[in-house]
Amino acid sequence: MQEYKMLIGGAWTDAESGGTFVTVNPATGEALARVPLADERDVDKAVQAARAAFPAWAGLRQSERSAMLNRIAAAIRENARELAMCEVLEHGTPYNDAFGVVMGAAEKFDYNASVAQALLGIHIPMERGMTSYFRREPFGVAALIIPWNFPIIMMAVKASMALAVGNTCVIKPPSINSMTDLKFAEVIQKSGLPAGVINVITGPGDSVGKALASHPDVDLIGFTGSSETGKAVLRYASGTVKKCVMELGGNNPVVIMPDADLTAAVKVLGFRQYNNSGQHCSGPGRYYVHEKVYDAFLEKLAAFAGTVTVGDPADEATFMGPVVSKSHQEKVEGYIKGALEGGAALYYQAEKTDCHKKGFFVMPAIVSGVTHDMPIAKEEVFGPVAVVIKYTDKDDILALANDSPYGLCAHLWSSDIRRLLKLSEDLRVGSVFINCQTLTNEQSWGTSVKESGLGKEGGMAGLAEFTELKMVTVDYTV
Structure with missing residues (x-):
């Protein structure tokens, strides 16, 4: 059985408690991998690592961040077969589909690296002698909670958008697919991403997810999952009025x-x-x-x-x-x-x-x-x-x-x-x-109404969800 560690601040580490849990191959019911069982202490370490990395990452030119995302995409393609087999073994995805999903993940990083360079602020018309505009800025630390139905592509969708516009991330994979997303994080880390820009912690939603959603130093939550779990995340996030981007349940x-x-x-x-x-x-x-x-x-x-x-x-x-x-x-x-x-x-x-x-x-x-x-x-x-x-x-x-x-x-x-x-x-x-x-x-990965979600995910509209607008007004006659 393979053993994995979490990624916090650029280092691969065990849980503070030393606890672990096992993921299972759904095609056989057999144990597959052992991964760390994180708790609130690990969440806090990961959030602080992301917070420390934020100023430098957000301070890069957009072209520099985009170049890094292009390198991540290239690394994903170089390791596509290994990543596809992780989806096969831990999620039960047929190989041809799994390989396509991995290649799609690479495309998400390339796409968001490209379109982020065209995401502009907004000029506000004013009277003569004054100018005003909305400046787009990253939120800060984004907590990304990944669903189990497509662990690699959904991690790519959320992380590529958050990173492209200057946020740093703490990612919680689905517990039952933890091995897959930890392997994905290994590939991303090999591309040269600065320490702390991406952190990955593993554990159940009712403890690790709750700790992330309620953490005072998390600025934004990207979540995909059931409507009931989404409502719980909203309750936890409400304590600090966090921005939430959510794709939730459906009965289409x-x-x-x-x-x-x-x-x-x-x-x-x-x-x-x-x-x-x-x-x-x-x-x-x-x-x-x-x-x-x-x-x-x-x-x-x-x-x-x-x-x-x-x-x-x-x-x-x-x-x-x-x-x-x-x-x-x-x-x-x-x-x-x-x-x-x-x-x-x-x-x-x-x-x-x-x-x-x-x-x-x-x-x-x-x-x-x-x-x-x-x-x-x-x-x-x-x-x-x-x-x-x-x-x-x-x-x-x-x-x-x-x-x-x-x-x-x-x-x-x-x-x-x-x-x-x-x-x-x-x-x-x-x-x-x-x-x-x-x-x-x-251009439109996810959009929903009623109890199926909040905000947009994918395309230019989705990328904009991971930024906030700051208004700046100048009287240049003074």
Whole structure:
């Protein structure tokens, strides 16, 4: 079993307590790595290291910081295969997807290194003899709390934005993927980043995350995770009124209208439903399928699900691996069980073979006959389970789609683009995908409303979230 240390102030260190915990390979259930179990003392050391490094890092010219981010991107590419295998082993990501994720992480550093140079202040018109402007400045120390569904890319998204504009960071990886992000930190550190600019501490959210969110020397929090955890982070952060940028939970409605191209819809949605074992924030949450195409849609989706190869994520022929943990496996399977007990039907689910019984596998599934008020339709399942609801012309499809505390995204399918654009105007979500789905877009990685988040993540708008505006006014007649 490999043993890892945390990164604090440029040094690799054990926890102050000497405590450790073990991460697990979800494909086998076997112990994989031993990592430090941090506590408040380690959090304080990491925050102070980031605070000490901040003046020099923020004081660099933008071109100098951008050059450093370009070197980080190059280091990621040089170590892409090793990083991809970490995702394979600790998260269960199929190798081809994991390699793509790592290359995407490198792109995030290159992209933010570039666009940060175009992030400008704002001139404020004044009367003659005076000038005024908003100057963009980094916040200071950013606490970045990373989700477990995409540990490398999400660390890259947040860290590249925070660093590009002059913040220093304390990063808390997801506990169950701690090895992956510590290895990622090793690669970043080798690129020559000054000591203390990035610090990585490992441990559970209810202790390490809480200590970070409430720490008086943390200026900003970047968080991705569940809405309930996000609310707790907001409570902890409120004590010092910290800026929070959050992408939270979702239960994304998919509307399949009677004139939709079902073949095209299933090709896009089926991939999104089962890729990464359905552990996508912006993936399909609940399908509203018009009664005229309900049966045909189910048939096509089942045919797609039948082509999904589930198995060893290290095998390049595998399309879908396990879910991330035993507890998550039980949660997803519990949603299916509850729906069947409530009167829904298991339209399709592949059978497990021997290779699926030792890990945390949930086989691709389709649950039909679901009603809008069932828990499986109201809550975030976050697994390889398509939840399909029939609707008719008598139903108010806009009201159904909006009837959720979440507002991450929606998927609309029809040949009537005008109708879909009109519907999109009244949907209370941050993103609408019309006859398409994008895994990532450099200009708009994450945007959400209601209980799905605060602020924007990705692109120029996301980069701006990691700066604050200072107004400067001059009377030059004096």
